[in-house]
Amino acid sequence: MTDEQIVYLNGEFMPLAEARVPVLDRGFIFGDGVYEVAPVYGRVPFRWTQHHARLVRNLGKLRIDDPMDAAGWRGLVDALVARHPWDDQFVYVQVTRGVAKRDHAFPKGVRPTVFAMSSPLPPIPAEQIELGVATITLPDERWLHCDIKSISLLGNVLARQAAVDAGAAECVMFRDGWLTEGSSSNVWVVRDGRVLAPPRDNLILEGIRYGLLEALCAAEGVPFEVRPIARDEVTSADELMLSSATKEVLPITRLDGRPVGAGVPGPVYRRLHAAYQRAKAASTAEAAGRAAR
Numbered sequence: 001m002t003d004e005q006i007v008y009l010n011g012e013f014m015p016l017a018e019a020r021v022p023v024l025d026r027g028f029i030f031g032d033g034v035y036e037v038a039p040v041y042g043r044v045p046f047r048w049t050q051h052h053a054r055l056v057r058n059l060g061k062l063r064i065d066d067p068m069d070a071a072g073w074r075g076l077v078d079a080l081v082a083r084h085p086w087d088d089q090f091v092y093v094q095v096t097r098g099v100a101k102r103d104h105a106f107p108k109g110v111r112p113t114v115f116a117m118s119s120p121l122p123p124i125p126a127e128q129i130e131l132g133v134a135t136i137t138l139p140d141e142r143w144l145h146c147d148i149k150s151i152s153l154l155g156n157v158l159a160r161q162a163a164v165d166a167g168a169a170e171c172v173m174f175r176d177g178w179l180t181e182g183s184s185s186n187v188w189v190v191r192d193g194r195v196l197a198p199p200r201d202n203l204i205l206e207g208i209r210y211g212l213l214e215a216l217c218a219a220e221g222v223p224f225e226v227r228p229i230a231r232d233e234v235t236s237a238d239e240l241m242l243s244s245a246t247k248e249v250l251p252i253t254r255l256d257g258r259p260v261g262a263g264v265p266g267p268v269y270r271r272l273h274a275a276y277q278r279a280k281a282a283s284t285a286e287a288a289g290r291a292a293r
Helices: 026-030 048-061 070-082 126-131 154-165 208-220 231-235 267-292
Strands: 006-009 012-015 033-041 089-096 113-120 133-139 170-175 186-191 194-197 224-226 239-244 248-255
Touching: 006 070, 026 089, 033 048, 033 267, 048 070, 048 089, 048 208, 070 089, 070 113, 126 248, 133 154, 133 231, 133 239, 154 170, 170 231, 170 248, 186 208, 186 231, 194 208, 208 224, 208 239, 208 248, 208 267, 239 267, 248 267
Parallel strands: 133 170, 133 248, 194 224
Antiparallel strands: 006 012, 006 113, 033 089, 089 113, 186 194, 186 239, 239 248
């Protein structure tokens, strides 16, 4: 275990400063690849089974050969976590189609490039939990395959920078007047005690927290509905929330400079935030129990 950041690249572990990828890697030339980000709490990957399943689905959508089986991927994640001193981490995995002569068509007989690293996962700032975060609205101008966790993220980058330029933590995007998501998070609407979620289609990335929030709502007795959500339902919501692997679940308390609901984190958010923390603790305790046996 070392304080130096160790990464994995094509079968080898090495210091981050030594990792090199050829310039003709299709990830560099075309953004031709997928990635996955999984949080680690108490040195235990959280919902890794779901993260791995999404990685496999996305590789299949891009017709990139899966370079490892399930045990290989889990072993890689565990090895990265073990090489670093942080109890809470987030693991980033990226697979590109590989290195080939520049041509738009898929090359044949090319080995995928596999890169993975782990970084410290900072705690969510207490002020964001207690006061919420500000967001802005933007038109969703990205491509029509947002369900693929592609490394081609220019549209997301531009949207996130627009939020940063406005002094906001995130953006809330709309396509043709309907809610999609944020630049790097799912967005949730609360109206009359009911959590509303945009449909799982090609216009959003189905975050791993999407399934988790649905399960937490069921456990907490909070009604959960998946359907198209119009812009005016968002701007007049009782509560808004966002979720991602590194943000967990956060309340949105300002939208375009105006308060959301009462302008403070609402009761549904507080219930789901507490339930999320219990789910994290249960995952870590379960893993500790297996290790003890």
